[in-house]
Amino acid sequence: MSDSIPEVEDVEIEIHGSNSEVLFGCPVSYSMGQTVIHPSRSHWLQVATNLLNDGYNMCVDLTAVDYLSNDTRELPEGIVLERFEVVASFVSHERAERLRARVQISGSDPTIDSLYEIYPGTDFLEREVYDMFGITFEGHPDLSRILMPEEWQGHPLRKDFDVGAIPVQFKYPQGEKYD
Amino acid sequence: MIDSPEKQVVTSQLGKLPKLDSVLRMSEVQAAEAGSSAYQNDDETMIINMGPSHPSTHGVLRLMLELKGEMVLRSKPIMGYLHTGMEKTGEELTYLQGATNVTRMDYASPLFNELAFSLAVEKLVGMEIPERATWIRMLMCELNRISSHLLFMATNGMDLGAVSMMIYGWREREQVLRFFQKVTGLRMNHNYIRPGGVAADLPPGWEEDVNSLMEMLPPRLEEYDTLMTNQPIWRERLQGVGFLSKEEALALSITGPLLRSAGVAWDLRSTMPYLAYDQVDFDVLVGSYGDCFDRYSIRLNEIRESMKIVKQIVEKMPEGDYRVQDKKITPPPRARIDESMEALIHHFKIFTEGYKVPAGEVYVAVESPRGELGCYIVSDGSSKPYRMHIRGPSFVNLQVLPHMLANSQIADAVAILSSVDPILGEVDR
Numbered sequence: 067m068s069d070s071i072p073e074v075e076d077v078e079i080e081i082h083g084s085n086s087e088v089l090f091g092c093p094v095s096y097s098m099g100q101t102v103i104h105p106s107r108s109h110w111l112q113v114a115t116n117l118l119n120d121g122y123n124m125c126v127d128l129t130a131v132d133y134l135s136n137d138t139r140e141l142p143e144g145i146v147l148e149r150f151e152v153v154a155s156f157v158s159h160e161r162a163e164r165l166r167a168r169v170q171i172s173g174s175d176p177t178i179d180s181l182y183e184i185y186p187g188t189d190f191l192e193r194e195v196y197d198m199f200g201i202t203f204e205g206h207p208d209l210s211r212i213l214m215p216e217e218w219q220g221h222p223l224r225k226d227f228d229v230g231a232i233p234v235q236f237k238y239p240q241g242e243k244y245d
Numbered sequence: 246m247i248d249s250p251e252k253q254v255v256t257s258q259l260g261k262l263p264k265l266d267s268v269l270r271m272s273e274v275q276a277a278e279a280g281s282s283a284y285q286n287d288d289e290t291m292i293i294n295m296g297p298s299h300p301s302t303h304g305v306l307r308l309m310l311e312l313k314g315e316m317v318l319r320s321k322p323i324m325g326y327l328h329t330g331m332e333k334t335g336e337e338l339t340y341l342q343g344a345t346n347v348t349r350m351d352y353a354s355p356l357f358n359e360l361a362f363s364l365a366v367e368k369l370v371g372m373e374i375p376e377r378a379t380w381i382r383m384l385m386c387e388l389n390r391i392s393s394h395l396l397f398m399a400t401n402g403m404d405l406g407a408v409s410m411m412i413y414g415w416r417e418r419e420q421v422l423r424f425f426q427k428v429t430g431l432r433m434n435h436n437y438i439r440p441g442g443v444a445a446d447l448p449p450g451w452e453e454d455v456n457s458l459m460e461m462l463p464p465r466l467e468e469y470d471t472l473m474t475n476q477p478i479w480r481e482r483l484q485g486v487g488f489l490s491k492e493e494a495l496a497l498s499i500t501g502p503l504l505r506s507a508g509v510a511w512d513l514r515s516t517m518p519y520l521a522y523d524q525v526d527f528d529v530l531v532g533s534y535g536d537c538f539d540r541y542s543i544r545l546n547e548i549r550e551s552m553k554i555v556k557q558i559v560e561k562m563p564e565g566d567y568r569v570q571d572k573k574i575t576p577p578p579r580a581r582i583d584e585s586m587e588a589l590i591h592h593f594k595i596f597t598e599g600y601k602v603p604a605g606e607v608y609v610a611v612e613s614p615r616g617e618l619g620c621y622i623v624s625d626g627s628s629k630p631y632r633m634h635i636r637g638p639s640f641v642n643l644q645v646l647p648h649m650l651a652n653s654q655i656a657d658a659v660a661i662l663s664s665v666d667p668i669l670g671e672v673d674r
Contacts, residue, residue: 098368098607115256124498127608127619127636136625138604153621155608155636159495159509162516166608183257187498190644198332208270213325213673216273222333229337
């Protein structure tokens with residue numbers, strides 16, 4: 067056991083070493099020419115605050131993706147792939163720049179800090195993600211369902227939530243059965 | 246690990262919302278209880294519902310208003326009445342079918358939805374579309390912006406009691422839709438802009454049609470000026486009503502004419518150009534007071550700016566193909582199917598299986614008449630999007646309602662709601 071601890075530390079150093087690019091303290095990747103940062107869940111609020119201070123004055127979009135049945139993700143080294151991802155797009159009006167952040171959120175504990183304090187415009191967007199994915203935003207003033215009825219069970223945009231259909235009642239001739 | 250910023254440290258934008266308490270953070274059950282006990286407690290406030298089937302809620306928006314006499318204290322927009330799970334449906338449709346789904350979201354400006362979706366798919370595939378297709382897209386989108394703003398003129402007039410304006414606005418819009426019908430076959434929900442280009446080339450004689458539209462509109466817009474802009478009653482109803490500050494708008498992620506009315510010159514067409522907007526000349530209109538009148542006049546004058554763009558497009562429209570000649574994406578011409586077995590198979594394969602899009606994720610935004618319309622697509626390499634998310638500008642813009650409604654008269658609530666111009670199909674998706 068004692069041998070394995072230095073190895074883990076080595077990996078840590080590699081991630082944030084000169085080999086991988088770092089922006090706002092997060093690993094960076096580029097998707098179709100768009101800059102994507104990968105903050106960890108625990109640093110999410112801090113990273114968002116830094117983004118605001120750096121001139122990204124608007125959080126235009128916040129959504130989530132359920133990667134339950136998609137194993138094609140290619141993320142920078144050191145990012146632990148989790149089931150959910152919260153994806154937020156920021157825009158800087160001064161520099162006319164966009165930046166996207168993808169935060170990994172585990173399926174067993176789908177919680178993340180709310181951006182409401184920093185970007186109040188995420189109010190409805192976080193409620194929508196909560197409604198559709200069941201991801202809880204801690205610190206949101208009114209985390210309730212926004213599109214689905216209040217008493218609805220389940221979270222429709224999760225991949226294990228079936229596409230809705232009302233079963234059709236067929237009548238078969240007696241003794242016959244179709245598969 | 247975290248860089249320490251050198252600039253002045255801001256940790257919250259909440260301070261930029263002076264009317265922060267204006268949001269009614271209350272569930273429907275709580276509101277019902279509060280409403281029934283209002284008189285017993287001798288509390289002078291009352292919670293009432295406006296909508297979901299109120300003529301001025303532009304669809305099925307419901308507003309929970311806390312009133313003190315005629316004054317609105319706090320409010321909360323409640324939506325979802327039109328929610329049909331279009332993002333979930335989008336995961337079940339191929340990229341070819343996807344445009345038919347998204348076009349139904351913002352039904353007053355369907356071409357913008359198709360455009361955002363198509364641009365996102367094209368970016369994932371990494372395809373270059375022909376120049377003519379780009380310019381046709383621009384032409385159709387600008388005409389769509391005109392028709393959408395004309396619809397706003399009509400409904401805004403109707404909400405404020407200028408009922409004759411409703412007839413005029415719809416009349417002019419119908420002329421634009423007639424051109425759409427000629428080009429795409431449908432008045433609305435066109436499925437005209439598709440990944441790879443557009444569905445069909447412009448019909449012969451389209452220049453005359455567009456030119457006659459451009460000749461028809463200016464005198465009508467002057468009529469609107471006479472009927473509304475210069476009319477004292479109209480100004481009384483709109484000026485100084487529904488004030489929105491620059492800081493509030495930015496903090497609440499507001500985009501489109503609402504943001505510009507607050508004095509922020511942010512229009513994706515000019516600040517982050519897509520299509521060929523960098524090759525046309527137009528102005529971004531900015532308001533100075535951030536009231537309902539600014540929002541009205543910005544939309545009215547954006548019609549004029551769009552006409553300016555349309556005239557330039559008619560002059561500059563390049564010749565060439567209207568869709569990309571990539572056999573993987575473009576179905577064969579209809580006439581070839583009758584004579585070639587391979588073309589028939591090709592056609593069948595494309596429409597049953599669709600085409601595969603490389604794995605990846607992309608966010609593309611366009612400036613719709615209501616603000617930033619974004620499309621976020623995650624592909625897993627199959628022929629259907631793994632996740633298709635539309636960032637509806639109306640949905641985000643509705644957040645501003647409680648802040649604008651706070652401490653206004655209930656009669657002004659209709660004017661304020663109307664000036665936000667939400668399309669509920671896009672809000673609920």
